Amino acid sequence: MTKGMIISDIARHISSSKSVGIITHIMPDGDAIASVLALTLGLRKKGLHPIAIRNDVIPKEYGFLPGLNHLTDLDDLHEYPETLVVLDCGDIERLGQGCELATKAGTVINLDHHISNTMFGNLNLVDTGAAATGEIVYQLIKLMGIDMDVDIATCLYTAILTDTGGFKYDNTTWISHTIAGELITLGVKPNLVSQMVFDTRTLSKTKLIGKAIDTIKIYHDGKTAVMYVDRHMLEQAGSSRDELEGLINFARDIQGVEVAVLIKEVSDQQFKVGFRSKEYTDVSRIAGVFGGGGHKKAAGCTINGGLTAVRKKLLEEIENAYNRREGI
Ligand SMILES: [Mn+2]
Structure with missing residues (x-):
């Protein structure tokens, strides 16, 4: 038919x-x-x-x-x-x-x-x-x-x-x-x-965006942007967890950034991590290393451990992804 x-x-x-x-x-x-x-x-x-x-x-x-x-x-x-x-x-x-x-x-x-x-x-x-x-x-x-x-x-x-x-x-x-x-x-x-x-957001989310943007750090010659949100920041902004939606785009949209990461604190030793990529990096593969998954340009995972160690592991895997591309 x-x-x-x-x-x-x-x-x-x-x-x-x-x-x-x-x-x-x-x-x-x-x-x-x-x-x-x-x-x-x-x-x-x-x-x-x-x-x-x-x-x-x-x-x-x-x-x-x-x-x-x-x-x-x-x-x-x-x-x-x-x-x-x-x-x-x-x-x-x-x-x-x-x-x-x-x-x-x-x-x-x-x-x-x-x-x-x-x-x-x-x-x-x-x-x-x-x-x-x-x-x-x-x-x-x-x-x-x-x-x-x-x-x-x-x-x-x-x-x-x-x-x-x-x-x-x-x-x-x-x-x-x-x-x-x-x-x-x-x-x-x-x-x-x-x-x-698209253009309507609550005051609490607006404040949360401000706090999150303040945490952005850039690595790998400008290709990686890492953003961080903990429970204290959510509380200060008066935000609930659903207001984390879309936050990562502020890191992804930075000129020259290929991979953006948002690390969200769930509890003392547990973090939810979101990934976005702009052009060529398959972030579902990076998330997969930590037991997560998703799409090529949007993925996520949960990682346990201390923040410093978690950030270090993430940056290593992202660097591996860039190196794989250079190895082609
Ligand atoms: Mn549809």
């Missing part, structure tokens, strides 16, 4: 189902949440009554999205939907508690763009060329003849904006920009969405 035939099949199936649930993965990102809301709002415009299911906490930066009031907590569901639409989820296990719904639903529809998707649905539309699941939901909404409005458009724009890192990542295509352009004609305000999603 071609993609066009599958999407028509999916549209038909959704329209004729007695009940439709819409869900996404736990620890949802912007694409995940906004895709669920866009499809929910779209189907409601068509006179359907989909159940948008919340199976995890929605991060506060997405609190501005239209349609959040339609979310129903997983625990409050009274019956299993006949059809379950799963969005932006490569693997059924990532539904967390929502996994059970997928086993009980008559039909599972899997709409996604992850290359690792396990094709767990009865109907699968996995388009790895799509920058965001929001692009696929856009196609589905169009195909179903649903009149787009500014609320749906805001959700779809947010989905594409977040998964392309603000149209910066290499998954960004002319299609992403074309869809985004159309969404703007419907009334989306790009500056406001960007501000909500």
Whole structure:
């Protein structure tokens, strides 16, 4: 079947189902949440009554999205939907508690763009060329003849904006920009969405960034930047651990830096370490030396020991990685 035939099949199936649930993965990102809301709002415009299911906490930066009031907590569901639409989820296990719904639903529809998707649905539309699941939901909404409005458009724009890192990542295509352009004609305000999603942070996190930046030390002729955060700094800034997210980018973005490291104190003798690389270093391999892992340009591990020894071991392994490259 071609993609066009599958999407028509999916549209038909959704329209004729007695009940439709819409869900996404736990620890949802912007694409995940906004895709669920866009499809929910779209189907409601068509006179359907989909159940948008919340199976995890929605991060506060997405609190501005239209349609959040339609979310129903997983625990409050009274019956299993006949059809379950799963969005932006490569693997059924990532539904967390929502996994059970997928086993009980008559039909599972899997709409996604992850290359690792396990094709767990009865109907699968996995388009790895799509920058965001929001692009696929856009196609589905169009195909179903649903009149787009500014609320749906805001959700779809947010989905594409977040998964392309603000149209910066290499998954960004002319299609992403074309869809985004159309969404703007419907009334989306790009500056406001960007501000909500990327440029809003709490005072405590802002203070934490300041403290963390102060700790940056540079090694290996400017190629390595090491940042450090301990429990005392978190306390002083009034921050919780989730505010450590994204901190490492301030070290990575320094001109000339190839590998950035963030050492986070967990307890007296235990540290969580995050790695980012810019161009050529496979940091998952470095993290692997310490029993961790991840992606080529983003990885992490946990190391036990004293801070000085931990830092020394990390710097040695990073230097080994540079030497391996020179040895090519
Ligand atoms: Mn996505």
